Amino acid sequence: MTQSKRETERKYEPATRGVGGLPDLTGTGPVASVTEAASEKLDAVYHDTADLRLAGASVTLRRRTGGADAGWHLKLPLTGDTREEVRAPLSDEVPEALRALVLSRTRGARLRPVVRIRSRRVVRHLRDARGAVLAELSLDDVRADSLLTGGGRAEWSELEVELADGDGPDGQAAGTELLDRVEKKLRKKGVVRSDSPSKLSRALRDTGSGAAREVPGASEVVHASPGSYVLGYLREQVEALVALDPAVRRDLPDAVHRMRVTCRRLRSCLRSYRSVLDRRTTDPLRAELKWLAGELGVARDQEVLRERIGGALDELPEDLVLGPVAARLRVWDVSRGGDALTRTREALDTPRYLRLLDALDALLREPPLRARASGKPARTMAAAVLKEYGRLAGRMEHAFEQEAGPARATALHEARKAAKKVRYAAEVARPALGKPVGRLGKRAKKVQKVLGDHQDAVVAQEALRALAVKAHGAGESAFTWGLLHGRERAAAEARQRELPEVWRAASDPSLRAPLEH
Known part of the structure; x- marks a missing residue:
């Protein structure tokens, strides 16, 4: 069983060790008071593939003990400073539910421990006039030990400012404004933004654990040519396809629709721009994308029908609803919708799907460019x-x-x-x-x-x-x-x-x- 939440945070490099070097944030925007919370000792082991595919996609998977949220944490990138954290209870092995959510990135490669990070954390709560927590300020003294051959140890201090419940007091815009105000105050004390998006990325760098696997990119493509525009579009869609996989598996709203549309965009691009990419390579890909879109289509078509018929039924006056109409609609939807979602998830677990993702990567890495790809x-x-x-x-x-x-x-x-x-x-x-x-x-x-x-x-x-x-x-x-x-x-x-x-x-x-x- 998993739970998820969105977190919005920024990481900084403190100018000096300890909380004494931090400014008083009272009066910063809506912050009326700053209170001390319990200090924590955290111990996290991060898991990844041997070639660090998760880290290369800005995804982290860790098993953490200590603190109030001990367990397995999977963090998926969203936009800006926001990520989605999916949690599972503490266990010895990577939970199957989380293993499935990273399959589009790992492609079935074995997950193994890569870094152990231990932190001593001092926490401050930024509260509004009513005492509600707006954000949490955490100062960590970090020690990272590589668990890969040839890796070493690194130590540093890190400051995090995280919005309460992943949002601000009056929504996302207010939350961003609060973070901006806090950052302005921190800069005046010599505290600057970290150049590492996560503890894991810094640990891999500073312990010499190796470079994360890079996202495939086309080489030898003329800038501002048909080839560069087509490959740039394809790269965006492939990244979207991979990123949507966890949302589809969790049946999040609109996820199946967005993934299906991404398949269509990829197929359409490969068809329309045959003058740029050799169809001997792209036609088999189009066939596989059609298969995937078809598997997704069953769930999407049912979703559209459910919303359309259910919405029309809700609009009818009560005196025009005769018999157990709502009950029959629910039974119909459950019987069809459950089977459709099962079919979609099964498709995403097949070797065929993983081969398609690998083939799309290969297309971007070694594109079959035709003569017109480098023209005007x-x-x-x-x-x-x-x-x-x-x-x-x-x-x-x-x-x-x-x-x-x-x-x-x-x-x-x-x-x-x-x-x-x-x-x-x-x-x-x-x-x-x-x-x-x-x-x-x-x-x-x-x-x-x-x-x-x-x-x-x-x-x-x-x-x-x-x-x-x-x-x-x-x-x-x-x-x-x-x-x-x-x-x-x-x-x-x-x-x-x-x-x-x-x-x-x-x-x-x-x-x-x-x-x-």
Whole structure:
């Protein structure tokens, strides 16, 4: 069993040892008083792979004794000064739950102790006028011993300022303001920010334990070329894919959706920019990304349906809800949603998934660049975007030619996928081509949204019909399900009426003109 919290902290190098060299922080922003807390002795053993893959990704995994939070701590990077800490109870071995959360980084490599860090900690609480703790100031005397062959020992003092409960008194902005005010006061006393993001990173450096494994980066790529823009985009998406893995495993809100979209962005980039990267290498990757997106899609599709149908049901007046509608919806969701999440987690535990991550790393490390990768970006990247636009135009024309019904719904769904490809191709090209391609991408996104709303309504109708049949078979009233079905049908028809105007705006020749010259 694990628990998690967000922590926002900054680390500093104290000018002198001991609390005597620190300024009085009373009156700093909302700080009304500073109180002393119990001193602590902390003993932590950090675990990583032999080539320090976790440290290379700014992730730490430790087993700590002493203090109020003894146990296993996994810290995952978020943004800025904030990280997420996942905790598990104290045990001799790395808990399986935490081992799974780092799998996208370790790729199954064995975890082993790499550094032992012991600290003597003096704690001060920064409190507001009501006595509530705003932040914790900790002064640590640290001794680090390498547990790797050839490593040594290092000692230093370190100051940490951490917001209470990972936030400030009135939210994130106020918390950041408090940290800024405290830092300004500390600087006046000669206290400067640490150049190490964590105790582990400093310990590895100062004990000579070795260098952390670097994130793969492409070599011999011409700056400001099609190759550099495409590889830069791919690197961002691969990093996002790896970082989202722990959130998906923990079923955090929107995590599956974001990971699925990341797969789509990667696939789309590899498809649209075949003139830059050799498809003999990228086509097998696209196939594997399609597989992963499909495994994620089961859980995501169920999530969308649950939110859509549940939200529509909540909006109905009570006199229109006949029978155990809410109960049946919950049973339906649990039966489908649990299986979907299990399938997703199983996919993330397969060797196939880990091979895909390794293959993406290899692509970035040794990209199969074609001749156009080192040319001028304007012509190559504009051509890629316009080619995807041409496919979208053809799909839209075909959809408008279909009679209302299943054939048109299928054609509109295909057009939606084409609109996404235009949008993603434009995202890749935006740093090179600027606002003109950005405007085209925004118009494609609007088309995608209308078509996406239409598709969601179509899928919801199918689900509601199945729910109505189940209810009728159980002797329950199917009235409410029929009512919701009618609303979804009306919503789909409304999106179809809206689509021609949205498409006219997206197909305006003036949008493409700057890219065609």
